[in-house]
Amino acid sequence: MFHVHYSRFLVQRIAFLVVGNVLLLLAIFVLVQDGGSFADVILNAAPNVAPTVLAGLGLTGIICAGAIDLSVGSIIAVAGTVFGVLVHRQVPPFVCYAGCVATAWCLSVLNGYLVRGLGISAIIVTLAGLAFYRGLALILADSAITGFGGNISIQDDAYHSPGKVYAGAILILTIAAAGIWENSSKTPSKWLALGNSEEACRLAGLSSGRILQTAYGAGGVFLGLAALIYVTRIQAIEPARIALGFELQVIGAVILGGTNIFGGEGRYIGTVLGSLFLYLLSEFLVYAGVNPYFQEVVAGAIILFVIGLDCAMHRKRKMLEEVA
Template structure:
């Protein structure tokens, strides 16, 4: 039992089970297969973007621009489609724009060594402004039927967006846990100075993380545009940055870096999706959804913090 409780993701797993059971008691419809599928479908883009945010926060950084990157990428894809470009080519070009946005962030943060909060705050406005400018402030709609596959199609009997998310989650879990670049990310976040002394190129690792985050946001934006069927540049992804950062922290990540897992973050995204869906199904006023979500986020983070304190005390006692 003690070993189970020492699992990094134990608090969020326990908390998710409790909240799920609570909503199941309040509303019999909550655990219906269709509703569970709805929760997953509604959060696919967030699952994918949160992978990148996990790596950023593991470095001890943050990225306030992911919502704006999603907006400019999705808007660009909409423009490509409106000019008759094939959906697969338009999607690839959109992902390329996401990568380019990541390159811009990575260059100024890693190479020019400007604090990430300043760079991503600036690019948050720049990318959003570009999205609104190229769209002319109008909605991107009337996407071709073939484009719907990215957000609504099926492959091998599974939802294509869900399959994409599962593959990306598996790839990046492997990347962080079993490869040198992944271990370097943890090392830099844990102790930047020690990582430099160990010969790790901090700038190279940071640049790579922001580029990969841009790639992931690009994939998420294609799925988002296809699933929703329209894009409004001024509002798309407005709260995405804060939601994915909250998911990382709920999942056991530390804002100071070096602590966290992609599995924990995915549970954090799922936890937030369950809360929002459960409150709506329970017919709680929409005005209280955000407040209740915020309260539960604080509670989950407090539980994770207490777990880390207990684990650190246990390590100190073992040393003594």
């Protein structure tokens, strides 16, 4: 039933990730035997891994189309602040959730407009957004809440259900929906087409601006869900620090999943497996008792190794193309 094809490179990468994930799970299973329940580890995984996976799905489309979004962390900060402000005003939970998702979606669409409208490379536009949106979140919190002291506390359990109760369900349903969308829409093919060759898109009568816009629009939907889970699983929203550096984690997961950082190649399943791999790796390091200072180093080294290998291969290919 799946007609979407996978290049040999992607098949290899996915196989690598599947094997890696299974090995990590086994290792955690063995390590967790003394003093803990493996089931708890699995159940706790959903809220922790969901934001990365969801934001990663959105970014996969954007990167496949040859663009990027570096401002996802800051967008989550704005969405989280909007959520916090609404909760502070004691608005019903569903309105708060909708406000959070809508804010993230709108900012992602705005990114798309800026990239296509200004004709500036996505990396610059969204790098500016990274700083701009973070500041926006602080201004918003400061002006909407009297006596804002750096964080917005959310104690009422009624406002935590997406992050604490339904994270797993949201995650699985979204992944399933993404999989169906990938297999039954022309749009993902257009993203890949744009990432492959803008010139060829022009010749085929496609508007590269519109394609880019759909990538950011779809990315916004995923990012909205990611933000929702991210902000409802914590007790206090700190606009200055929430999701700081999150974009690097997400991009890492996407690239690890086999998406070409220069666009034109990538699949959703790779991103899902890549995020899972990064999460299991960090859990494994915790259970293995590795010094917390070293955990980050090891995680970074592994990303560098996998992606560095990729870039080296890409460079060689690019050199040959340039010479030809």
